[in-house]
Amino acid sequence: MKRRDRLIEFAMQPVPLRTLLLRKFLKHFPIGSFATRLRVGAVQRVNYAWCMYYAAVEAKALGHKAVTVIELGVAGGNGLLCLCQHRKEIQKELGIEIIVVGFDSGTGLPQSTDHRDLLYAWPTGAYRMDRVALEAHIEGQAQLVLGDVAITVPAWNPAPDAPLGAILFDLDYYTSTVSAFRLFAKENVLPRIWCYFDDVCGGPEEATTDRVGEREAIREFKADPERATRKDHLSPAYTFRGLTPDGWHQHIYLYHRFSHPDYDRCLTAGREKKDNLGLAE
Numbered sequence: 001m002k003r004r005d006r007l008i009e010f011a012m013q014p015v016p017l018r019t020l021l022l023r024k025f026l027k028h029f030p031i032g033s034f035a036t037r038l039r040v041g042a043v044q045r046v047n048y049a050w051c052m053y054y055a056a057v058e059a060k061a062l063g064h065k066a067v068t069v070i071e072l073g074v075a076g077g078n079g080l081l082c083l084c085q086h087r088k089e090i091q092k093e094l095g096i097e098i099i100v101v102g103f104d105s106g107t108g109l110p111q112s113t114d115h116r117d118l119l120y121a122w123p124t125g126a127y128r129m130d131r132v133a134l135e136a137h138i139e140g141q142a143q144l145v146l147g148d149v150a151i152t153v154p155a156w157n158p159a160p161d162a163p164l165g166a167i168l169f170d171l172d173y174y175t176s177t178v179s180a181f182r183l184f185a186k187e188n189v190l191p192r193i194w195c196y197f198d199d200v201c202g203g204p205e206e207a208t209t210d211r212v213g214e215r216e217a218i219r220e221f222k223a224d225p226e227r228a229t230r231k232d233h234l235s236p237a238y239t240f241r242g243l244t245p246d247g248w249h250q251h252i253y254l255y256h257r258f259s260h261p262d263y264d265r266c267l268t269a270g271r272e273k274k275d276n277l278g279l280a281e
Contacts, residue, residue: 237252
C-alpha cells in the first residue's frame with residue numbers, strides 16, 4: 001500500500017484522530033502505567049496485551065505467583081516477541097511471573113483437504129518460521145513447542161505453579177483450531193481464560209462466515225453436549241464499556257470453567273468503597 005493510501009485510511013478511521021495520534025505518541029514514549037496505556041489502546045498489539053494483562057491480574061488475585069500465556073501460530077515470531085516485551089512491563093507492574101509459550105508447526109501451514117480450513121485463503125506452507133533466528137531473540141523469555149498441534153497440545157501441560165490464563169489463537173485453519181481447543185481440558189487453568197481469535201473476522205479475501213474457520217470451531221465447541229457435564233463455556237467478552245470502540249474488541253473471548261474450585265471466589269474485595277460517596281469507613 002502506498003504512503004498516501006495509508007494516510008487516507010489513517011485519517012478516515014472511526015476512532016478520533018486525536019486519539020490515534022496520542023496512541024502513536026504513547027507507543028513510542030510510554031508515559032504512565034501499563035494499565036492506563038492498555039485501556040486507551042496505546043501499546044503494541046493491544047489485543048495480545050489485554051489478554052496477558054488481565055490473565056495476570058486474575059492469577060495474582062487468586063494468589064498465584066505465575067501464570068502461563070500461549071500463542072498458537074507463531075509464524076515469523078513478531079507476536080511472540082511482542083508478548084515478551086509486554087511480559088517485562090506487566091511483571092514489573094503487577095509483581096507476578098508470566099510464562100510465555102508459542103506453539104507452531106515450524107514449517108508453515110500444513111496440507112489440508114478440509115474446506116472449512118479456507119484453503120482459498122491460506123496456502124500450504126505459508127508463514128514458515130526461521131527457528132534459529134527466533135530462538136536467538138526469545139532466549140530466556142519464551143518457550144517454543146514445535147510440531148502438529150494435534151500432537152503437541154495433548155502432550156503439553158502448564159507448569160504446576162503457573163496455571164494457563166490466556167490463549168491467543170492464530171492457527172488460521174478450522175482443523176488446527178479444533179485440535180488446540182484441547183487446551184481447555186487441561187487441569188491447571190484459571191477459572192476464566194482470556195482468548196484472542198485472530199480469524200473470527202477477516203478481510204474480503206478470507207470471506208469469513210459461520211460454518212468455516214475459527215467460527216465453525218467455536219460453534220462446534222459450544223454445541224458439544226459434553227459442555228453441560230464439564231460445566232464450562234466460551235463466549236465473546238463484553239468487557240469494553242467506557243473504552244473507545246475498536247475492531248479488536250470483537251476478537252476477544254472468555255472461557256469460563258464453572259466447576260473450577262476458585263470460580264466463585266471474589267476477586268474485587270474493597271470495590272464497594274468506590275461507590276459509597278465517602279460515607280463509610
